[in-house]
Amino acid sequence: MxxxxxxxxxxxxxxxxxxxxxxxxxxxxxxxxxxxxxxxxxxxxxxxxxxxxxxxxxxxxxxxxxxxxxxxxxxxxxxxxxxxxxxxxxxxxxxxxxxxxxxxxxxxxxxxxxxxxxxxxxxxxxxxxxxxxxxxxxxxxxxxxxxxxxxxxxxxxxxxxxxxxxxxxxxVGDAINTCPTPDNYDEIKKYEAMSPEEKAKFWLSQFGRCIRCYACRNTCPGCTCRECVFDAIKPDWVGKEIDVSENELFHLTRAFHLAGRCVDCGECDRVCPMDIPIRLLNKKLLKDCKELFNMETPGSTEEGGSVIGQYRLEDPEEFM
Amino acid sequence: MADKSLKKDQVKNLLNKIAQSNQLIAPILSDGITLFKPVQSGEGVVLDYQNAVVPPKDFFFPQSEKMFSYDMSDPSWAIKPEEGVPNRVLFGARPCDVKSILLLDKVFDAEFRDDFYIDKRNKTTIVAISCNDCRHTCFCGAFGISPGKAEGADLLLTDLGDRYLVEVLTDKGETLAANCSDLFSNDDGSGAAAKEKATAPALEKQMKIDLEGVKAKLDNMFDHPMWAAESLRCIGCGTCTFVCPTCHCFDIVDFNNQSSVGYRYRCADSCQFANFTRAAGGHQPRPSKMERTRQRFMHKLRYFVDRYGDFGCVGCGRCLEKCPVNLDIAQIINKVKEVG
Incomplete structure (x- = not known):
């Protein structure tokens, strides 16, 4: 032992x-x-x-x-x-x-x-x-x-x-002194460089095979809503039908809900039975939040909260 | 019909020929995982795969399926039925998945006849392929399934290295074989022995699970504390039920987008979801993970036996491989035998 x-x-x-x-x-x-x-x-x-x-x-x-x-x-x-x-x-x-x-x-x-x-x-x-x-x-x-x-x-x-x-x-256990190797987002940059058509092709093909088992949501420490929007029956924001359009809505909505809140634990990626690279979506939002709001990876410190749920006068607004 | 032989280099020709007059459904490698998909030809079809992530059940009982559509602005208010499927060949199904279709027949083509299912079933010829190897999670033997047999298939192929042994199991299989007879030769009589040798490793390597006494024990385990203990780690996702070749629960939903046009569809549902049993008024007969976890294992290993005389599991191992928290049906079976 x-x-x-x-x-x-x-x-x-x-x-x-x-x-x-x-x-x-x-x-x-x-x-x-x-x-x-x-x-x-x-x-x-x-x-x-x-x-x-x-x-x-x-x-x-x-x-x-x-x-x-x-x-x-x-x-x-x-x-x-x-x-x-x-x-x-x-x-x-x-x-x-x-x-x-x-x-x-x-x-x-x-x-x-x-x-x-x-x-x-x-x-x-x-x-x-x-x-x-x-x-x-x-x-x-x-x-x-x-x-x-x-x-x-x-x-x-x-x-x-x-x-x-x-x-x-x-x-429990000795501290690890290896230098941390934070993500430099090289992979995300690769996707960012794609044309909208290429991005759509890639993601629709990925979402097309989602079986809506909700393992990604259920394992996610950021998914804590009392009633998840995807479980709501009335109104049924997202239909139960499994097709690429409903699946896309599910994944993108979930990603936006987690913007500034995803702790980047990677569990969504691990549990997906269909090997959909779900974490890429969260990574992109993480990268954006870091660049726009100078945010740390959520949950890194005791202070702080949802960056999207806060307002600061110096927040960038060039996209408005 | 006597056994046939198919040279390895003729497989693609066979698939191409089948695809000319049928919808061909076969395993392909898609973004790193093996899935059954409709394909136009033999290009890209993989037959040395171990287990498709999702079973071919989807082609008989689709995860989502339109039942009919309507247009209320049409004075006749006519219900437009959905068109059936074309003639199809499901190629390369593994013995466990073929057995699971026989189990689905007991549900959809018995006391209640499900026209949607039966149409697809009738129009599909199943070409199975024996297993020469198996996954670390396979245990089909527990349910009397053999890597070299495929009851329920119309044709059975076995990889013998340089060729496939082709066994014709039904009339449907005979028709298919007759249509492609130029690609087959007669087996020289060595096929049967070679097949036994080829499929022996899959039989040998797979998990040995003994179901003796499990059903009888489960008959008295509804209130056993084991369910509460085992369900604690369940995260309530639907992975196990959606990758299962025998799970068949569905929901029916109307969609009309607040216009006069709409349709009704059914889609696979999961007993692991909290709102699966939530009734109008909020009553919830399975209020916690304990009831839901128990339901899944009881359904497979007890209720299905009571209702249809067979276990509702084929030992394909998908659920235990894909479960995010290692809730493993083989381990559960062993625990059922151990607990007092």
Missing amino acids: NKVTENLRKTAAKLLQDKEVDMVIGYGLGSEAVRTQPVFITSPDDVDKLVWNPFCVNGLTKYLSDMKDHPGKMAVVVKGCDSRGIYRLAQDSIIPRDKVVVIGIPCAGQLSYTKLASKIDVSGQLKDVEEKGEDVVIKTSKGDFTVKKSEVFLDKCTTCEHHNPVVADHV
Whole structure:
């Protein structure tokens, strides 16, 4: 067992024993070697179910808003990217900061299940993971596999702004001193350079295959509306019909709702079963908000709020 | 009809020939993922894929489908029915997906006859392809499905390396084979043994899930605490149900854009959505994730068996691979067996 897992369990056990929280939301072993699944620990006797490894891809802050009526205090395990969701939820008054105990874990990057499954047999049970320089050795009941980390990182992890959580009441694990590599938006610039026709062709082809499962919305810590506009029956702003025009309306509306609020955790991209690069839309809005309003990535600091929800005299208005 | 043989370099010719007189639906690689799409020719068709992200169910029970249209300014107020589909060939369906169509038949072509479904079903010839390999999430064997058999298909192709073994399974298949007979030769008798060898790895490699006693146990597990525990991590998206080859729940909606012209459509709905069961007046029989998660697994493994005598799952593994939170039906089956 790695040191982080050991300390994570100790921290969780103490929080539960001291009744500081009545639930710890973290990661447990998954059904396949390179997956984890979110676990909800309510007893100090169960903390052994918690793990930390390079497969802790899920963002867990969304569960806080799902359980916002939970009477007690909850602890949640966050990585750097997810930790921005904590401030985000507090700024939107969804979850008061003092209702959550944040267990932050410095993270050097998470490995993609999809990428790993295309390279190695992932069907066994995980025994151990060892990092060896550029490589990771994944020891499973079906054998040991050595993989080059850079080939299997989640795409988002190659441009990480916060290896260390921006907020944590308890930090488990050593701080990561690697210099952050914030996105220089090269990819977005590529799309910006396209003609409107090219953009339409690209996006309509992507939206055309959306199955409207709403996994992107449901995993998003920025999507916290009491009733989502896409679930409203009267008026039915967006029809339930699955076609490219309704799908486009869904994706663009969702992107605009998240402008200045998206914490750039990349979960929408990860969960999409149809591999639609949803995050590109949010990235474009993030880039615009940064350039126009000098905004930090939302949720990076305790202060602040939705940049679109604020007004400053010096706001640019050349587009008006 | 005796087994046939098709040379690898003749596959494209076969597809082109089929496409001349039928709508051809086949797996293609589209922006990095394999999907079944209507295609004009054999160009770009991939047959060595493992599993399409979305099953070919969509061509029998489309995710969204217009039922009829109307124009109230027309004095007769006539309802205009939708035109049916042309004759079609679904090419390259995997055995699990073919089995799922047989399960959908039990729903749409039995006590209630669904004309929309039946029209598509009748006009479609299914050419299945055996699995030589499988995904890490496959477990069709649990449901009596074999990588080398495709009950419900009209023709079955098996990749034997240099050629395909072509088995004619039905009259529909015989008609198709007869129309393309110039591309086939007679199998020399070695096909059956070669097929067994070719499909053995898929059988060997797949997850072994034993369903013995699961249905009987589930009969008494409606109030089991397991559902609450397992549902906690569910995020309530519809991924599992929309990638499922047997899920078939739908909603019916009228669209008229506040004009005299309008239409009615039906579209796939998901029991994992909160508003799936929300009734007029706000009553909600499945108020939380617990009830919804339980419903999905119970429907597949208990209610479907009660109603139709078969499990409502084919072990294609799509839901467990795509679930964002690793809510894995194979793991659930094993847990059902373990819990007290």
